[in-house]
Amino acid sequence: MGRFILARSAQALLVLLIMSVVIYALIGLMPGDPIDLMISADPKMTSADAALLREIYGLDQPLYRRYLAWLTSALQGDLGYSRLFGQPVLDVLLPALGNTLTLMATAFIVAIAIALPLGTLAAAKPRSLLDYGVNFYAFAGISMPSFWLALLLIMLFSVTLGWLPAGGMAPAEAGLGEKLRHLALPVATIATLHIGAYSRYMRSAMLEVLRNDYIRTARAKGASERRVLWVHAWRNALIPVVTVLALDFGFLFSGALVTETIFSWPGMGKLIFDAVMGNDFNLAIIALLFATALTLLGNLIADLLYGLLDPRIRGAGRAQ
Amino acid sequence: MNTTSLSPTALALQRFRRHHLAVISALLLLAMVLAVAAAPLIEMLLGHSANQVDLYNRLASPSWQHPLGTDELGRDTLLRLLYGGRVSLLTGLAAAVCAATIGTLVGLSAGYFSGRTDTLLMRFTDSIIALPLLPLLIVLAAIDLTKLGLSAQLAGDESISLYRIVVIVGLTGWTTVARLVRGATLSLREREFVLAARGIGASDWLIMRRHILPNLLSPIIVAVTLSIGSVILLESVLSFLGLGIQPPLASWGNMLTNAQQLIWEAPQLAVYPGLLIFITVICFNFVGDGLQDAFDPKAEN
């Protein structure tokens, strides 16, 4: 088991390293460079000045040298300065991360709270209208553009009904009610799209379990249908469902970029978008790497959970 | 002694027809393709072009002249939807084909050569799957092409934005196809007719080209159909964010970009493009699902 964790972690770290090179190169390909921005801020700068500045900042070095320089300072804790926010990158990043987690965790909980019972009921009445409805809903969830759903929700709840704000996050001092009002629409957008898929997982897991003999035993012993469903079957169906849900952990961390952008939710996703669009190189690189690292971490946790629940990996101690 | 059994393709079609949702979806898609193909015709019928700006007639309600009203620049919504549909569907298809090619190459090599090649390729594929998709796509889309050596004029050209989107989305969407193709290749590889080919001294390349690839057609078709949906969604998101298809070239995605700013004035502008994306994608998903069942080898006996 320990070997398994080690192997997977090593793989993740390798991917992260490779991605750091890729991201660094890609960001370098974005329009402009820091000196151009300085020039536009100060028109009196001559090209000789610009060349000198470039030399000072090491921008005339070949790519790999710049990368290595960046890597060394990053590993020593210096993650650079964000041009857009005028703050060290980490100071901008960490709050954004917190906001994303708030959003995603809430959305995840809401989605599960609705999807799991829904899936159970669908499994309890196969081929009923509810069952078909759940199936259709699942398809709809993966087919709908999230930004469209967001716009529709804004249209309904903000423009027409005026109940909820069209965007933004409540400030830290605001009360819980105000915070919830701002959370409502983004959470609704994300959760709606995933409920369908999650309920389908639950449904198939439940169907598997309901076929088993111990269910028949419970029924024969006189347990009510309700008890059979919600106590016996549920417990056993949850295991495969948890493993499948864990696969979504990665998504949890990388956030819903589009949703955050539409609702102006100051999370990681919006940060990445703003950084890329605003040519804030330092912030863009670190934010992207963070997102990558967190996604990889999420997948690693999912892999570990899988490994824990799969006795072959746990017992034999062999990787795969 | 000849048994008049149906060919495997005919059998699959029969099974497909039993999936009512899939059949309806297929018909809907066909209708949509016909409609967007007929865009020039409808343009002629209505008497004005899709890009014709008419600032006196902004945000008009539906009328005979403008069956779905006009947008914020007075352009006919219906025509823009149809032309945008062409772009969205075409890029979706092109990107899906791109993804399918890469995915087939990867999956075929991994499945056929097995061993270290397989492990390497699959670890690579898994790593791609494990990455945060949208942030990376955004970076790819934001690249300044002049830094790669393209002339400034070429870089700004609107059809370049189309090719770029196709390449970017194709570069990321191949993983599903790769996995499906690998699985199919693994099982095909053990079939006796492949052994027989080896027994007459056929080279690996010949076997892959002549014996395995033609038999991969059904899984590939299923994989492509299932991936077109996500490809179209990706393109529309990128276009929505301003990084995909650039205006004035319309796509369903970028038609929604302005819709957000106008949501207080003209909420109806947001409805149609998104609805069309939704319908297209869900139809492709239903058709793909139906095809998957239809080609299922378990049922083929």
Add this chain to the structure above:
Amino acid sequence: MSLQPENIAELKQLTVRFGSKGHQSVTAVKGVDLAIRRGETLALVGESGCGKSTLGRVLALFQPPTNGTVRLGDTPIGSSISSQQRRQLCERVQMIFQDPVAALNPRQTVGTIVGEALELFKRGDRQQRQHQVIALLESVGLGADDLNRYPHQFSGGQRQRIAIARALALRPELIIADEPVSALDISIQSQILNLFVELKQQHQLTYLFISHDMAVVKHMADRIAVMYLGAIVEIGSREQVFNQPAHPYTAALLASVPDINSRKGKFGRTLPGDPPSPANPPSGCPFHPRCSYASDRCRSQSVSHQVLEEGHSVACHYPLTAPQASAAGEC
């Protein structure tokens, strides 16, 4: 150390092991010595899992041996064959598979399937090759109209004929037939078996005929080798094996054959127990768990071949027919 002239192929101490050494490996073939004589039909009989298919595949160049030597003609076959070598060798040996449906590429026409080898070996121009293909098809009972048809348009028996035609394209000397009729209807089986006999005469072929069914090899085989758990437990001429089976396993297999003129008597019962798993072979004589005559010696001491008479040998501590050996044991 070359081949004896009358032998077309020789196996010496052939061992085939799957998986890495240690408790995860499976030895499918254990130290088998076998010689296939030119022009004979040698039947290789045994239950599924006994290793007969693996042995066949080694001879057909699909499975590299783990240990031991394999010779085809004068050519030794090592654990890896260069493509050059393979091209030379496939003109000597070809294989016919069990499942006629899986043996033909559903996307190729019959003409292409049968002619593919000719095309790869550049035997003449396109027209000449087509003539050859038609000749091959006719020799198996099909015709020129079948050239452009697809496999799914044919029945199982016909597909097997196509497979046979394909195998004959390169005019091999040795044909490894791996359960060629097991997947066919009983009524068709005899037709295909007759075809085998016909073709053998026409083309001077040698057959290694693999089967689990004694009844099938009854009429065709010149010699019969019985395999159990990776080893040959008895080998002899058809008369010797059918009339004087020496190994209890052979006797049990024969008991399942309907109207054979053999000593059924006390052997006329089916074999108890399931075929053992090659991953976990029993100690001593591998057959002892299912043998009604097993003794302590059988359980502990491993067996080697003893020759009973000319051409007939058996690997058993207490053979049923033992002209030289004393009748020791609980026979």
